Amino acid sequence: MAVLGSKFSTASSLFFVPNQFTQQLKAAEAVVPLYELRQQKKLLESQLISSLDGCNNLLQIKQVHANVIRKGLDQCCYVLTKLIRVLTKINVPMDPYPRLVFEQVKYKNPFLWTALIRGYFLQGSLRESISLYGSMRREGIGPVSFTFSALFKACSEVLDVCLGRQLHAQTILVGGFASDLYVGNTMIDMYVRCGSLDCGRKVFDEMPERDVISWTELIVAYAKKGDMKSASRLFDGLPLKDKVAWTAMVTGYTQNAKPREAIEYFESMQNSGIETDEVTLVGVISACAQLGAVKYANWIRDIAERSGFGPINNVVVGSALIDMYSKCGAIEDAYRVFEGMKERNVFSYSSMILGLAMHGRAHAAIQLFHDMVKTETKPNRVTFIGVLTACSHVGLVEQGRQLFASMEKCYGIAPSADHYACMVDLLSRAGCLEEALELAQTMPMEPHGGVWGAILGACQIHRNPDIAQLAANHLFELEPHAIGNYILLSNIYASVGRWNNVLRVRKLMKEKGLKKNPGCSWMEGKKGEIHEFLAGDLTHPRSIEIKQALQDLLDRLRANGYQPNLSSVPYDVSDEEKNRILMTHSEKLALAFGVLTTSAGCTIRIMKNLRICEDCHLFMCGASEIIGREIVVRDNMRFHHFREGICSCGNFW
């Protein structure tokens, strides 16, 4: 090949020596079979590599290795590098097997060296790894930037920032590598993954040359830390913004609970002519899920479908859409997406199960779980959270116990504190407060806020101020600033008329400088605009009409047997005053507005920032019957579908 190459390697041979032209042709003919041979070898290599990719045990790898030797590729660094990497992946000790593979190659390239160095490193033989790095240098092979990239990658995998720093020093010592773009980028990534964002930033600032990857790495790091200000400042300075960088911003805002900004960035991204892919879509879909607005939900779904990443063929987009529609209150749409998907994985099932549970369709959720385990998709910890939540919302204590027991026995999943929290929730809601308390006190790990919070919540349903105080004591330690716990405890005391205790809790809140969140409800208008209602607030332009509509509703409800639940007012005031306060609750204002502005037969959808109170719940039940409409309320916990006087939660929330 080298001989042939030299024969027509210069232009002069072609143009100035005519009698060589025929030689050229002959040479070309000779090249063709060689070329084919090369293609064949390439094909063979890639076949062997993909079969190595499919290996997950030593025996399979050894078979492929035998095949490699039979085909005469026992000196091919490309394939053997892969072999060593696969052996590393399944944790085969570097000595002796991978080491032997390495030794048998006469001309080792830097990739092969690096594979072995990385292998030793990942298996904890740091010294061997460093000494190999020394031998490599003595043999005059590198290091190449790739070696450092691999080593930094290894550092970030084992989160060893100390060694990372030493290697960083090496890159400067050896000379030149600290300014290499690849090395720099992997260094940034290493520091960032190890939690040293500032060091990553320093590397970035000192790099003589940066590319969009360097920028994006840092943007993501700032976003993950919750510092969107720094992230967006960097992004603004980025000269060439590509798809990944834009997506990092969209997703960053989503992950920091800023859905409107995420959607804004997505729109600017589209306006800049950057194409959308599935990763971007997933970020925006999550943002729409947080917004909870059906209008946006349909908007992004359309975009997904038009861009060729629709839910039918794309399992990730599909799963995100299921979650989004559930959180927008459109559980039917969520189910239609689920049904239409060609492929479903554990995310799709878990999202659907959680969605059904959130909407009070517990039996459907449990049924879906049983359907799921008949398929090849194995449930994971999140799936169990979903199905246990479902049990708890309909009070299926026995079924919940069985499922909980089956986690470890049938699926090899050790219950986590969160799963215990579900069980405690299930028991305490069902009225077994003592048993729930005992489980919280005997569970194998320290109970977290979720566990005590479940008990506290159930104490309101079952009017048990003593256990409530006990749970609250734990909560005040674990979450001293979570205002909801204080309010809940005070409401529990209020509901049984222990006003002294109510005052004590209020005083505690005051001492800690905690202020009650005002209740707030909102509705999506016909054009997608948001109408917001604060408790007791009459600043809406149509508040006179709203007040009148609410009064009409109240009169009709009373005529139908509704009696206001006065214990929902946590103040020690007259019954008359209690009656008045109840009618200022924000969800009632929103309901009256909904009655005024939507046409008959149309579902009224209300969102609320706090948990719906008992009286409003009762009121909604009655209203759904009287006006003959479905009312959907999303409170901070879950969805309530009120239809013909009955709520999907079975008065159990």
Next chain:
DNA sequence: ATAGGGTTAG
């Protein structure tokens, strides 16, 4: 070959 992604309960 170094950058971006979906489900979590009170």
